Structures are given as C-alpha cells and as structure tokens.
Amino acid sequence: MGDRFGRYSKSIIQERALPDIRDGLKPVQRRILFAMNKDGNTFDKGFRKSAKSVGNVMGNFHPHGDSSIYEALVRLSQDWKIREPLVEMHGNNGSMDGDPAAAMRYTEARLSKISNLMLQDIDKDTVPMTLNFDDTEKEPIVLPARMPNLFVNGATGISAGYATEIPPHNLGELIDALIYLLGHPQATTADLMEFVPGPDFPTGGIVQGIEGIQKAYETGRGRIVVRAKTAIEELRGGRQQIVVTEIPYEVNKAQLVKRINDLRLAKKVEGIADARDETDRSGLRIAIELKKNADATGILNYLLMNTDLQINYNFNMVAIDDHRPVRVGLKHYLGAYLAFQQSVITKRTEYKQKKAQERLHIVEGLIKALSILDQVIKTIRASKNKADAQANLVREYGFTDTQAGAIVALQLYRLTNTDVTALNDEADRLQKSLAEYHLILNDAKELNKVLRQELRAVKKEFATPRQTQIEAHVEKLTVDTKVTVADEDVIVLVSAAGYIKRTSLRSFNASPLDENGLKEDDYPLLIQQTNTLAHLFVFTSHGHLIYRPVHELFDAKWKETGEHLSQTIGLQDDEKIVSAMLFESLDQAGTVILASSDGQIKQTAFKEIVPGSRYKSHASQIMKLHSDAERLINAIYCDPTYANQSIVTISRTGYALRFAVDEVPVQSTRTAGVRAINLKENDTLANIALVSDESRLAIITQRGAYKAMAVSELEVGTRARRGNLILHRLKNAHLVVDFLAYPADFTGSLEIITNRPVIQDVQVTDHHLGAPKSNGSFVIDDESQGQPVRIQFKQVVAQGEQSLV
Template identity: 65%
Template sequence: MADGQKIQELTLEDVMGDRFGRYSKSIIQERALPDIRDGLKPVQRRILFAMNKDGNTHDKAFRKSAKAVGNIMGNFHPHGDSSIYEALTRMSQDWKVREPLVEMHGNNGSMDGDPAAAMRYTEARLSKIANELLKDIDKETVDMVLNFDDTEYEPTVLPAKFPNLLVNGATGISAGYATDIPPHNLGEVVDALIYLLAHPNADLDSLMQFVKGPDFPTGAIIQGVDEIKKAYETGKGRIVVRSRTSIESLRGNKSEIKVTEIPYEVNKAVLVKRIDEIRLNKKIEGIAEVRDESDRDGLTIAIELKRDADAQGILNYLFKNTELQVTYHFNMVAIHNQRPERVSLKVALSAYLDHERDVIKRRTQFNLNKALERVHIVEGLIKALSILDDVIKTIRASQNRKDARDNLVKSYDFSEAQADAIVALQLYRLTNTDVTQLEDEADSLHTAIIEYRQILGDSAQLNKVLRKELKDVAKEYRNPRRTEIQDQIEEIKVDTKVMVADEEVIVQVSHDGYLKRTGIRSYKASDESENGLKENDFPIFLQKLNTLNHLFMFTNKGNLIYRPVYEIADAKWKDTGEHISQTIGLDSDEEIISTFAFKTLKETGHFLIATSDGYIKQTEFAALTPGRTYKKRATTFEKAKSEATRIVNVIYIPVASDSQAQDNTVLLMSRLGQGLQYQLDEVPVNGARTTGVKSMDLRGDDEVVDLQLVNEADTIAMVTQRGSFKKLPVKEIPVTSRARKGVMVLRELKTNSHEIVDFIKLPMKTTPLEIITARNLIHDVLPEDHPNGGRYSNGSFVIDVDTEGVPTSIRAKILPLTLS
C-alpha cells in the first residue's frame, strides 16, 4: 500500500445517506424547483441569460434554436441538449405559459402532445416581456457566480421586473418535493403587489380582490372560490377546471356540443380519442360523431348528437368521465431563502417585493457610484478648461502620457482619474460649447446623485420607484383574463337514461343462476325452447323489460343480487348468458328463489319474507336499494338463525289502499301438513339485517315450506313428497293469529304419511303448473283436471317418485312471451 493512502471503512447506510442527501439537495435547488423571486428553474434562467448575452433578443432577427442550445450547453448548462431544447420550447408554447418568454419560428409542438420540430429546423429569440426579467442585469443588481468551468459568470437569480412565478406558474418533481403553481393574470398580480406595497399587513381577502384565481392560457372555467382561497392560504388545494362548452341546434331535431376551451395541460388529441371511444363502445347513447375542428382561429371540438338525444345529459356524462372537466391540484412549492418551502399567496407576493427592493437598491447604488465617478471627472474637466493654457503647457512639457498625468496631479491638484481624463481629452472638445455641456452634465449628475441617495436612504422613496415600475409593466403588458371563475362547484348528475340505450329486451334468469338479456329481434327469430340452457336447467324468470329497469334476485340463503337490466350480459337467445357467480360469490347450494323487475329504485312497497325455521317480516323497498359495491357482493336481506335456515319465499307488496290491504292474508304451510292463515298487518316492518318475528309455531323437526299472500277467494295447489297433487280452497283454512300452530291440511296416515314439499296460489288464468323433482325433471299438471279437495284429503298421485324422483317444488309454468 502506497504511503499516505488511507482506506476508510464506512457502512453502506452512511454512504448511501450522504450521497443521496447531496443528490437530493442538487436536484431540489439546481433542477426541479423554481426560485420564488424570479419564478425560474436554473435551466430556464440560463436559457434567458445566455440568449440575452448573445443578443438573441426580441428586437433582433430570429436565430437557429440549435445555436442557442449549443451556446447554453457549452457555457452554462452542461446537461443534455434535448432537456435544454425542451425547456426552451416550453417557454414558447402559449398553451403552457401565460406570457411566453421565447418566440419561436417553426413547429414548437401542439396541444395534441405533438413534439416540436428538431432544433436544427426551428428559430428562436427572446420575447419582449422576457426583456423585463433581464432588465438592469448589467448594473450589478443580482449576484453573479462562476459557471461550471470557471470561464463565465452567470446570475443566481434574474432582476425580474414582473412576478414570473405567479404569472407563468411552474411544475416540477424533485426528491421529496413537487410543485404545481398555476399561471395567473399579470395585471391582477401587479395590482395585488401595488396594494400590498401600500398595505403590508393586508389579509388574504384583500389580496383576492385583485388576484381572483388562476388564469390559464387555455381559458376554461374554474369552479370553487372556497378552494382557491384555501390554496392561496396554505399553498395547497384543489380546484375544478371545466371546459367551456355550448349546445347548438342543428337541422332535423339534432344538436351539437361545441367545446371551445379545455382545461390546462389536457392533451386535446387524447381527449377527442377518449370521447370517440365512449361513442364506439356505446357507453352512452346519443353521440353520432366526434370531430376536432381546431384551426388557426382557435380550438373547437364538435360532438354531434343523434336525433332527440339529451344534450345536457350527455355533456354531464362527459364532464364526469373525461378530461372535459379535471381537478387541478395546487402545490405552491418554491425555493425561498435557499430552501424549498410551500408558500401562500401573500408570502409569494411579499418575497417578490423584497427581491425587487433589493434589485432597486443595488441598481441605485450602481448608478450612484457611476454618477459620483462621472461627476468627479466632469468637475476635473471643467477645472482644466478654466486653466487650459497652463494645462496644455504642462502636458507639452511632459515626456509621455504617464508623466503628463503625474505632472497635472502635482501642479494643479487633480486626482489621477481626472488627470487621465484630461490627458485623453480630444482637441475638438476644447470649445466654449463643450464647457457649457460639461456644466449642464455636472448639474444633472448632482441632481441624480441627490435622487439616488434619497432612494437609498428613504424606504418610502424606494417603494415609490418600485410602484412606478410595476405600473409601467402592467400598462405595457396587461391583457384580459381568459379563465372564468365561478363561485360554486356544480354537482354533476348523470341520468342513467343518457348512458343506456332505451330499448325493450327479453330478460331470462335460470334455476342454475344464468342471466342474459336478448334483443326482441333475436328472440322472435329463434324458437322459444332453444333458450341456450343446459339440459337440466330451466328458466325461473322470463319477462319483456326495458334496459332502464332494475332486477332484484333473492336467494334462499338471504342474499339479494341487484342488476340494472342494461348491465346484464347481452346475448343471443340461443346463448347461455353469464353465470351470476362470475361477479357475485355464492355458495354451491344457493339458489335464486324470487326475481322482481322494477321501473325505478324509488318504489315505496314492501317485501314479505319468510324462513324455513318459522320467522317472517316485512322490509321496505328503500332498505334494500343497492349500494356502490352491488357488482361485487350481494346485499343481506335476511339474517338467518342457523346455517340450515332457508328463505322459502319473498313476495313484493306494492303500495295499496287500506281496503285492499285488509283483503290480503298471509298463508304458511309446514312440511308436516300444518296450514296457518292470518292478517298481513300482524307482520311488522323490520330492517334488512334482521330475522323478523315468529311466523308459525313449529313442533319437533317441522319446518315452513312456503309462503303465499292470499284472500278467501283463492285456491292453492300443493304437492307432497310421495308425488300427490291436491287443490284446496283458501277458505278451508281459518284466519287466526300469527305464531300459532295452524290446522292440518292433510289426512294423517299410520305409515308413510304425506309431507308437503311446496304449495302455490293458483294463477287467475288457466295456466299449467310444473312440478320439479330432485332429478331436475319437470312434470306438467293441468289444475283444471283435478277437483278441489278438503282439508282431510291427500289429493291424487300424479308423479311416480321411483322413476321421476321426489318432488321438490311446484310453480306456474313460464309460458312463451307474446310479442306484438
């Protein structure tokens, strides 16, 4: 090991922490965040300084961008040329910055996200307003430091005669910090600065009389004054930015949505594509065509609608689901006193004023020093002209220039600076006129010196100068506000009718849980029996519905599955459709027992629910309306007492008059042949996650098999486990009270007694019944072929349980739909 060489043992944690700390400090201060004083990042500052130093200003001809980039990279910013050119280009894009600092000839990009042409093709120069950022930089107004190779000096900040941080905003991401400062209107910000200059203790409300809110270069509409105030108060907040739109009428009862301004930093091409995808994917109905009609005169997106389309409804949907409306997040972070800081509006304005005071002081001191130097020379020249002959004689007698200077200092008490100016004086200046001019110059210099000293010695005078300069900038560059500000954030309500094609469809739900909706045309073109279901599956619900209807499916384990009809898989009539378990997790032995369709989700009726273990309740429709997670999980509509409990039936009771309600009675039957009937109003209304009250007094291992809502004119049909079918008039069962045992509706046998499997209220129309067996076989029964039986009869055998299987349920046959 060589002498003097040392090896340090350091932990990786210490080394990484130290290196990353240095790296973070570098990118925070030297790359990503703007300075609060001039609102510029280092690369932007170097671009402006280099172009100004090179004479590439607004009053000169354009120069190739590549020349400017090369000069910046070679002298001040030793990074990639692409990053420099990108920063230069952004400062020229009038849809990115409120007041462009660079003018560019050629393709400098577009709102569609197109990149600028290569730097060898474009030409650039500083804009006129950029000169205001650089004004007086040659008067020692800001600190200058050596560049990366110590060959040039560059400024640490620009004099900035207007508050660029707020006017052009900033965006950037560094280590642990990010910034999003929106652009503002120059005139408004300057007015606020002038007010703050006169009222240093002004509160935020006073300042917001002038700075109403951001003023985006792309215009649009800001909603939410309270959020703007919060952002200005804390430096962090969010506002809603909405496109400027209008609805125009077209011929043929059509209309068109015109978009003329879009939110800040939204890619127009992506926005148009997104709207067109919504049209193609038919996420909403009514959009006929989407066109980008933007040209040199301005931005226009035309959304042509179909005949009789709901224009406002479609627009609301687009506001909610596209970047026609966005949320802009304030995060006003800037380098303040050499460190990153989230600043309020007042802090940003105050910091700028402090910077400008410092610039004016330094400029005034520079001008004062120059004036004092010059007045000293002028006074020496006047004195020399008053003794001109002696001065000339002394100069002629001198050996050289240095000797002449020394002799003048020695003979006439001139300073060395005065003597140098006298020696350098040209002969044509030795006239009476020039003496007069020198005396006038001396007078003006003395006046200026007094003024400079007043500014430096009196803060009121300094503020007066600052106020005048701010007013001059505002007078020159003030322009109207582009972004409209609205007090409140408008709540967007999207009508389902806008999102869904309003059409009639056929909806089928099968016993095994398959759902589908089919167009009328497909249904008519197919045989009704070719319903796409498996051999042992069968439909339990088949209706003609509207796509705007709502489907409620109740399972035997207390789960409610909700689907808007338009969300059910659209399939041909010959297709199976989708299984409910694809989106909802259900048990393998869980079945859909009742299905209802509703026109709205604002029904006011009740659901009557009964369980196998003898509980019953009514639940309001409103208590079962779907939540946000209906697509992924079912809603509980009944809290079961045990895992063996099953819901035997769910009946929907629409709102009825009192007279109608009195006719409705609840009829329950148990497996061991007990029948109980009582008034509906004995069943209380309970919530969704409750069990309810006792419905029937069950003895031993008996259980409720079904529930029906009947009146005394009805007839019921029941089926037993031995395959017997029986019809029984409801009036045979007396109306008593809830929670009683009931009366026998079967004749007891000594051996192999009949047990009720299921019962049903006979439909008003002559409709066949279907008895389903444990082997998933279906046996048709015509009720009119069987006479009514008494309470003590067991009916007649209709099913051979040995060959067909034990009956499990009975229901009215679902007949093919009659479509006009």
C-alpha cells in the first residue's frame, strides 16, 4: 500500500498539481496550449467552439474528465485570475462573483497573442517530446516559454505533501530583472527587488509588508497583506460613502458585498446605510453608503479588519525543478528560467544550423549541376528511371545521394542563368547564417546577447503598467468602539451574588424598581444609568478584576435576572463582589485604591488595569493577598483633579486612622501593598473611604447600631499607626462591619443590608452627628432582621427622568 501511494503521490506531484519551473504550466495547461496550437486555433484565426478544443485535448493528450480540462481552459482566459491570459474566450467565462462559466458547447476560444510566446520555436526541436498516453502522437514535456510564465501568471495547487501558491507578477519588471541577472550573476535578492518590488495582481489592490515580500523572494515563503483600493466620497446632505474600486486577489466580490450587508443587518457596525455592487462595463465599483455623521474612516477600518477587503496572502512558491518539487525564491527562479532559455536558444540554433547545412549542401550540388548542365541532362535522359538517374549522377560526377536526388527532382523552368545567381546568393546567405550559428553555439556572450535582444522584444510588445500598489509597512488598524456599537443609554445592574445585566430605558421605566429579577438572597450593588460605549469594572474579594464593555453585557429586561459572571469567568464558591465601577472611557488619569482585610493598602494606576485580549474568559489579578484567609474589601477610584483628599481606614474593633492619599505608593497589580493601619491581633480592616475635610462618615455595627460622625474629628496623620478608637467599649462590644463617606450636603438615604438579607433604609437627615466615642443609635433589630453586613447608598434611578439620583 505504501509503495502504491508513493507512486500515486509522485504522479500527482509531477503530473497534475504543481507547475514546471521552466514554463510555469501544469500538464493539463500545457496540453491545452499545445493542442490548440497544433490545430491552428491561434490568435490570428477565428474562434472555435471550446468543446472542440476540449475534445482534442482529451482524445489526444489528457485522458481525464472533460470538466477538469474545460475548467483549466476557462481559468487561462480569466483576466481577474491570470495576469496575462493565455486564452481568449467568447461567451460567459465566469465572473469575480464566483459565477461558473457557460457550458463548453456555448463558448468559443482561441489562443491569445501572448500565448504565441509560450509555443514559439516548438517546431525547432527546442524541447523534448514524449509519446502520448496511447503512443499515437508526441507531446512536449515542457513548452519553450519565451516569457517567464511561472511568475507572470502565478500558480496555485495542492498535491500530496506539497502545495504551491505563487502570486502573479509584472512581465516588464521580470524581464528587467532577467536582463540584469544575465549581466550580474552574483546579484542578490535585494538587487533583483529593485526591478521586481513585489507581486502585481490582475485585480490591483494594495500590498503591504516589504519584509514579507523579501522573505518570500529569499526563501519561497512569506506573508503579505493585500487590501482593497478605497476612497471616501462626499454625497448630498452631508453624507459620505466608501467606494471600492479594486479588491484583493481571488476574493469573491458578491460574497464580499453580502458580508458587508450582513454586518450592517446584524448591527455589528453602526453607520452603514447600504452596500451595493455598482460594477459595470467601466470597471469594478462597490459603494458603501454611510449614514449622516458616520465615522467613515472608522467604518472602513472595521471593514478592512472583518471582511475580505483586506486579506493575508501567504507565498509558498513550490515548482517542479529537475523532476523534484522545490521551494523557489526570486533569484532561483530567474536563474532557472535563464538557463532554460539558453538551452532553448542553443537547441533552436543547432536545429537551424543543421537545416542550413543540409540546404547549403543541396545548393552547392545545384550550382555544380548547372555548371555542367548539358552533361547532367544527357546522363538523366540516358537513365532508365529516377533511381537509375540518381545513381548515375553520383557515379559519374561525384554528387552525393542528397544532391543527386535534388537535381533529379529539379523542375525544368529553374534551369536559367537567373536561377544560378539566386542559388549563389542563397549560398552566401547560408554561409553567413552558419557563421552566426557557430558563433552563438561557441560563445556564451553571443548566446546571451541573443537572449537579451529577444527578452527586450517581448517586453516592448507585451509589457503593461503595474496594477498593484506596494507599501513598505503593514498599517495597524484600530477601530473606535463608537463605530461598532450603537450609542444608546441603558441601565446597568451588578448584584452581590455576581449577576450582571444591561437594560433598555424603556424596559426599566416600564417596571417597578424593586422587581429587578434578582433572587431573594441577592441584592444590587450597582444600579446606574450609563451608555453602551461605557466600561464596567467589577472587583472581587479574591483580589480579581473582571472587565466588561457595557455593550457586551447580557441585554435583559428589567424583570429578568441577567447573566452570572461564572458563565464566562469561573468564580470560586466563597468569592464575592466587593465593588463595581462604570467609566465612560478607558483613558483615565487617576488611580484605583485597594485595601485588604489584613490592613494592606495600595494605589494602582488606572492604565495598569486596562484589560487585555483575554478579558472575556479570564479575570485579572488586581491585588496580591498574603494568605487564603485574607480578602480584598474595597476598591475606590481616585480622581487626581480633586484636591485635599485623604483616606479613612476603620478596623472591626473601632480604630480609625486618617492619612493623605500621597502616603500610599502607586504599585503594580501583582503586589500586596503597604500597611495602612496597625491592627491588633485578631482585628481586621472593616473598610476604607476616600474623604475630604467636609465629608461625613456613616458607620454600622454588628448589633445594628448606626453612627454618623464628621471626618474632621479625625486628624490627618501618617499611615501604619493604630489610630483612634471611635466606639465606646461595652461588655457586649460593638464591632464595625462597614462604613462609607458621604458629602455634608447629602440629604438622601442609605441602605443597610443584613445577612438574611433585609434591606433597611436610613435617612441621613434623621440622625445627628455623634461624638467621637459614641456608639450611635440602633436602627436594625439583629434578632428579627439579621446582622448588618453592608451599608451603601440607596440604589435609586429616577424612572421616567433617565437620570441618576
């Protein structure tokens, strides 16, 4: 089985899928060109039915299905796939939209003018011939290929263990490089790239990445970016449209337009009103009409990133060289092509030399015969027949058999003096030609001179201007979120249990505030009106940060529960949400202040916590915790534009310490911070707050007592001290479970949440400021309502007014 598969692999590598380095053709293509040329189906004759050409190829040279032959014939005629089409076709030969060609009984074909270069001199023994599949005819192993077809028209194919992807190039540029290499055999790839800067696709477009081209030309493998040629046009009414006039190579235009419209209908990108294919006889044109005030550049960048308006093209330049598949670079190919053309010219010259020598031999015999014409005629008349006459001439006058045969076959009207003159002139011309042939065959410089002249003649007649623009660097595309997300006001909810959702204002306003879809043992930590372009940051008790763009949050009705964070990011069983923040932009100048239960604190620059590409499935570490028992207790954003800010820390046993924000160093996300407060044994940090001199503190204890006090009662000192006791010691001691800071002019309500949970509202204006060591007043019955665990601002959004209270 291995032996048979090996033979099969060898067959499809050498005789089906990969092109020959010399003529750049696969066997089926070579057979099509040879058969059409043999039948006289050339550019200077009329068109013939494609079915006739396919039948001739299949019957004489290619014993495979007619569909594969016709598909190859059609591809050779498609000017959006082939840089220099080798076949001209009348009728439907397909389109850039992926439409198939009409059946071969409807179309007509003939060889193009440039394909004459591929077959030129094939009748002069320039290439080896072999018997066809049934040994009835001979076919060429390779065509003379007087143009560098492998790189001009490129190739694509897949065989066993090998594949090839060679892009099309510009004929004139390749010929310039060939001529240069002919005179400078030691030229480097960089030298040759002065002439061949990169591929030249028939569909034009823009190629980016000179490094990828250079690597491909050196090694045969490389990667470039190919993007469409676009322009932004102004329309009436202040609107714009993106116009595409060239698309990347081998991109299906119809599917491209459909993809753009799919993105528009799915609202993956905002601002596109319509996308139309306006291609006509004058050329390719796709119009992408934009809505008023749309960001044309941003939308174009999004389309380049998410559609085939920009593609990656991978060079894999494999060809058959000396019966073996070889990955070739630019110099390797040009060198191999020059060697082949030198061989073609040498064999053609040898053929012409042989023919000239044969003719000169006959001419010399005719001249000699005319000089003794009477004797020759007498001898012929005395002979019995043609063979006898030929033998008598050889015997009596010393002619060779070839000369004697020519004399016997000579027509009487040629026995004139003028004919002798013509023969003498012909002999002189033949002598000169033989001298030229001898020079070419024996002097490499003369051979190269002929090759150079012929290459220049090909360039003069067939070279065309470059169609693909080349840019040195790959442009990095960035897309503003505003381009892909509809600008819409929404309500965002984050619950203590880890449920998050966004809700439209319409759904929110149509439902009671407390019918938020949360379970009985859950409660909201954040309810805030924001925009779909905003960003949500969620901090957990295990020192993790979870990021979500608001537009990616689960879109649910207000009465629905929403999505739990564990559906995308694994939360541990005892991991809780401690803080949630919304930001309009990721470009914030401030810091995030973080504190842990063991009394550690630090600042981290906001730009350090901006998420990476894996934010959807991975939480990032925001603070390192010293042990499994420690917890992150709060995260607060510190705006540097606010002056005279300080930090208050209060321990569970009631020790409070106030110090300046500058006392806390700015550290990275993976550090544990510095000591905020000097805790006694078995004491923990209850919470921290960012305050000003006018702020007030709302403190809640485990026994249900609420205490309000002025921040000014606490002097600003240095961190890492014990602090001042702010509770009166009792036998049944009060312990601080939580506190927050609020402005002096705040007149709203606070929520105290118990472990059951029960939510108890507290109106701050109903409570006077307490003395530094008072315990406040009871607002919660811990036996009937449970022990308090959290105090927060009342989550109220004014329904119908669309604003945060």
